[in-house]
Amino acid sequence: MNSRSNFDTLAPEFALKINGAALPLAAAADLIGINVLDDVNTMGMFTFSLTCMDTAQMQVKWIDDDLFREGNPVEIEMGYRDNRRVLFSGEITGLEPSFPENGPPTLTVRGYDRRHRMMREHKTRSYINLKDSDIASQLAGAAGLKPQIDDTQVVLPYVLQHGQTDLEFLLSRARRIDHEVVVDGHSLIYRPRKISESATLTLRREIELLQFRPRMTTMGQVQELVVRGWNAKDKKEFVARAAVGDEPSLMSGKKSGAASVQPIFGASGSTVVRVPVQSQQEADQMAKQRFSEMALGYIKADGVCIGEPLMRAGVVVKIEGLGARFSGLYYVTATEQSFSIAKGYRTRFAVRRNAT
Incomplete structure (x- = not known):
């Protein structure tokens, strides 16, 4: 089997800073795990959990500590001994203690990136x-x-x-x-959206890539998308079209989903979208966007790989070892980076692709 990488994947590491300082050793000793969620369609979020029982004093701890007050800035790094990167920078927004019937109490600290200020x-x-x-x-x-x-x-x-x-x-x-x-x-x-960019990293089946489940469908794929709008002031209709060939990139594939439909099922016609637009230029821009979004629905997949700090929402990843149709470039829409003392470092992800 090929080597997984040029860094030591047997030595996963994390660093958690609050108020610009490293997590105190006493708190780090109680840490259970850290999760960082990243998504192109919403705010990024983190959680980390600690046991919060002082067995010597037989009382809860950390819950009232100023270290975990709402608003405190948090920075999280994950990676390996010689490859650790900042995955998250945000603020604490809430605490979630749990007191189970059987087992010690735990404290989950939750927060979001600074987009939460816009909500x-x-x-x-x-x-x-x-x-x-x-x-x-x-x-x-x-x-x-x-x-x-x-x-x-x-x-x-x-x-x-x-x-x-x-x-x-x-x-x-x-x-x-x-x-x-x-x-x-x-x-x-x-x-x-950077779907025409080169790959940020490569995942190989049974090496870095541990699980992968792609789903390809021609449903919803059409050869042309038409945007129609009306300018009430000028009493003028705007019509914009985007069709096969207007995809910003085929992501290392040979034929987009829209291009695959006609020879298999015959002419697929067009989809008409009626939206408020104020100029022909805006209509043209929207037609290309809607067509690109539709095309990215051709292949959707989710998977798990070894912990990878470069795997972030919004990047392009290359996946190898899945045969000719499903190997290639994929646009990452969401990731969940998790580090736990029991299971180590893993990355779950969701991706899309517009061609095979």
Whole structure:
């Protein structure tokens, strides 16, 4: 069997910092496990659990400790003796003690990345003559985050945020143009989905890749997607089309799901989407986004690999050893990084692909 990697996978490590300082040795000795969840469609989250019984004094501990107060900043690293990376930076938002009938009490500390600050208030307000990137910059600044924003180019005469939190609104705007909303520490990143990027890492079956379950379906795959909108002010219809060949990348495959449908089942026609749009440029942008999103539904999969700190939501991973159809590049939509004293370091993930 080939070597798994050029670093020591037999020596998993973690580092947990609270308020900028390493977890005290007494707390580290009581640690049961750490989980970090990362998802392109929602906030990142962490939990870590400790036993919280002082057997010498026969009383609970840690629950009232200032170390685990809400709002305290948390940074989590996972990896190996010579390959450890920061996986999470956020803040404590809650405590969940458990007092079972049989067994010692435990304390679970939960928190989210700093996008949680954008989920506090439902708002209704309007934006005039701004690009989506301008709106993202404004919302990042209001949440105390540093904006790292890719220019979206299309100026929008009027955009309404109606009864939504800032994060709900920003995610809905991002989905319209195939963008991601990512937080890295204190920075909010607003960028196009990176399915055309080269692979961040490679997973080989029965080496790094421990489990993998892909599901391919042609249901929902169409050759063309049409966006129709109406400008009430100018009384003008906007029509935009995206079709086979408009995929931003085939992700090392030869034929997209949409392209596979016609020779098998005949002409699949088109899907018409009616949405509010304010310009032809915006309609064109949305048609390509909707078609790209539909195409990424061709193959969905979930799997487990050895703990891998480079495996993050929003990256592209190469998977080998699954035959010609299912080997290739996959876009990672979610990960769960877990470290426990009993089981070591594992990474669970969900991925998508638009071609075989």
